[in-house]
Amino acid sequence: MSNEILEAELNCAQCQQETLHQLRYAGRLLVSTTCSVCKAQVKHESNELRIHYAKDLQHRIATKPWRLWKRFWRAPKAVFWSFPRKALGQPFKIWREYRNIGK
Secondary structure (H helix, E strand, O other): OOOOEEEEEEEOOOOOOEEEEEEEEEOOEEEEEEEOOOOOEEEOOHHHHHHHHHHHHHHHHHHHHHHHHHHHHHOHHHHHHHHHHHHHHHHHHHHHHHHHHHO
16 A cells, blocks of 8 residues: 555544545555545644654565565466566655655
């Protein structure tokens, strides 16, 4: 889940009712939530997010060989053909996630 914006029904602290919220993620970290009714936004501090993102990225890098191995054994042809494209796209994906933290 990288640089995604999802929607969910949450209880808004500002409106005091259950409303639709936009949830913005950077990688697997929740960056902010925005109420669709009153536009109240809850954000995490950028410095705190960067620290958590660095820890999460270390974990993702450390577990990538195992996850790739499992994927390979489930569908070897699909991994064989998609690996070069995905490998080349990883630096851009990580850069977009990191940029999304500061927004």
